[in-house]
Amino acid sequence: MPHRFLVPTLLSIILSSFVFISQCSPPEQQSQQQEQQSSVQQTPTPELAEYMSTMSYYTHKFALAVDAQNQELAQFYFHEIRAIADEIKKDIPGYEGYDIARLMELFLDPTIQPVEDALADRNWETTRKVAIDFIGSCNTCHNASGHGFVNVTPGFDNNPYNQDFSVEE
DSSP states (O other), rough: HHHHHHHHHHHHHHHHHHHHHHHHHHHHHHHHHHHHHHHHHTTOOOOOOHHHHHHHHHHHHOOOOOOHHHHHHHHHHHHHHHHHHHHHHHHOOBTTOOHHHHHHHTTTHHHHHHHHHHHHHOOHHHHHHHHHHHHHHHHHHHHHHHOOOOOOOOOOTTOOOOOOOOOOO
């Protein structure tokens, strides 16, 4: 007779355990989700200066390629400039209380298409002018974000790099 009660008792214990475990899972899942969210929120903001340093590097090389009237090289470096600008807007939309993405949209973005158009036309005089406007937009943004002391220059005719920027013939 004792075996007759053993199976129902075991089933009852298993069922009760299952119900208890299933009722405990949602809070555990919520706790795990909260931990994951807080770890995402604790990820430090990337250092804006590192991104800007990369942008400055490519901008200078772009200017030297423009000086050499090397369309392919200038377009390559300008593509890299656009890519790093997009990364900045995505990775560091805000920094030290400033809306960096918005400032870049206001000041930098309108200067991009004129550079691309002038490069496509191989109009080097216009390319040089719009490149100066492009670089000026960087300084306008620096002023608007309390960093006017960072004054970027076009970098034409000043080659500190170990690279020949002339067109291969």
